Amino acid sequence: MLDGDFGWLKEASKRRRYLVGVSGGADSVALLHLLQREGFQRLVVCHLNHGLRRRAASADARFVERLAERLGCEFRGGREDVGQCAEMWGCSVETAGRRARHAFFAECGRKTRCRRLLLAHHADDQAETVLWNLLRGSRGASGMKVEQSLAMAGLSMQISRPLLTVSRARLRSWLESQNLSWREDATNAEPMAVRNRLRNEALPLLEEIAGRDVLSSLQKAAESDAELREIETWAVEQAEVLDPQGRIHIRKLMSLPPALRWSCVFDFLRNHGVQDLGRGVVSRVLEMLVADGSAFLNLPGGGRMRRRQGRMFIE
């Protein structure tokens, strides 16, 4: 067995049913073998042919189907022309691929009545995600989580990523040491140019400059970020800024540190389904609270924020 932190693999119930996303590439093939060797008994191998690489893609699908059969797993295959979807939906192939996968996993989930989905994201994917989120200016150094609830095409799925702390290199060398084969270049969709460049240019350069294991540093950053957000969630609950009618009690809100006011307003707006909830909207709501602030604010998506008699609410 590959050594390392496999808490999830050890602790999860082996008799439960799980969907496993398997592209046929090294990462998901390693995940499947590891699950099987750990004694997971009811795996459903799910493979979506993205229709992007023609003959190679069909060969990937056949490879995954045979592998599932050999390991005694149920197999579910699907096919989507992701290139065409991208044109139709007016989005990137990458985005279309993600949407198509979500729809496919949701379909598998409905048909098998299973809501648990295992994905093969690993430490290199995590490092790219943290770096990319950082570069595009999202809040903090956020990454993927080992456990996550995610709505896929309207179906709430429970996603687990057992390999999130294991590097790609270790997965590959483990596969090789076990004489296990995989399909080179079997990707879920053509990865974004940006992702590829982060992986092939930025991360190696950063590793060389820092002279240390950058994957584990970025993993730590993602963990710290998740911890701080857990604390933030607790703090928002603890702050109790809503009155019995569910309106924001302005004096209570203003008694909090500024950063927490921000989180409380963000939480309030999100719970009221306000769309396009960026930093700007929250800041404008908070500006209503200064001495001569406005009593009204039109929210994106149609609602209106109102301040009256020491309370703030959406009307």
Add this chain to the structure above:
Amino acid sequence: MLDGDFGWLKEASKRRRYLVGVSGGADSVALLHLLQREGFQRLVVCHLNHGLRRRAASADARFVERLAERLGCEFRGGREDVGQCAEMWGCSVETAGRRARHAFFAECGRKTRCRRLLLAHHADDQAETVLWNLLRGSRGASGMKVEQSLAMAGLSMQISRPLLTVSRARLRSWLESQNLSWREDATNAEPMAVRNRLRNEALPLLEEIAGRDVLSSLQKAAESDAELREIETWAVEQAEVLDPQGRIHIRKLMSLPPALRWSCVFDFLRNHGVQDLGRGVVSRVLEMLVADGSAFLNLPGGGRMRRRQGRMFIE
């Protein structure tokens, strides 16, 4: 006036006395001119000759002294052989430089009875700091703060960084547009190789890959991180895990989310002056709380953590 976010420069009291660290390089020269044009009346220009670049360093010192004179500012110069300090203290030149500057600023602070120090760190410095902290695995995406209290050689100084959101490029082009001169290569100390490479190789590559203003993204990350920590501080206070005798009330601690337990124990240990307070120490203290956890733990620096009758304390 250079446009941009100069909240600090606008809001600070102009009649107060401030020490300003001026190396003679573009950044600190721009800071000094901006302060003077904004009407700050009692600036004390502080320049430390690090004794590293011989003749050039003496010319830097003369340049800064004359500039101070021309702008009608008090001048305080100092000299330290930082290379020799590094050998003596067995540390890097970079670390020796920082220590020497702290000692020098503390000396200026004592002699002038002024505790306020302005430093010229800008957005590029901030981006390097965030990236470096991330790569070396510190918690979250932390950066420098506009306002910070820092003990320098035993003296508590109030540091402000008015230029933290302004890029190096904008500072330079402003200096040029105003026909103001500075000393090229006047650095506070030879910058670390790592810093140089982050600046000259990593950040330009990341900017190119991301296709956007990476400085402002990293600045945002640092701000988010500072906000989340502000919330963490509030949450630790709110959690009230100490009993009237100042011991950790274990049941209260365990009722909190795991991430907040971690913060509370970290805070407790820090307040008790525990040295070398890394993640490992906090984790080992938390391990005392599992069902068959140990009742004692030796802490780095000599103390002993003890668990007894539902409480945890240092004896």
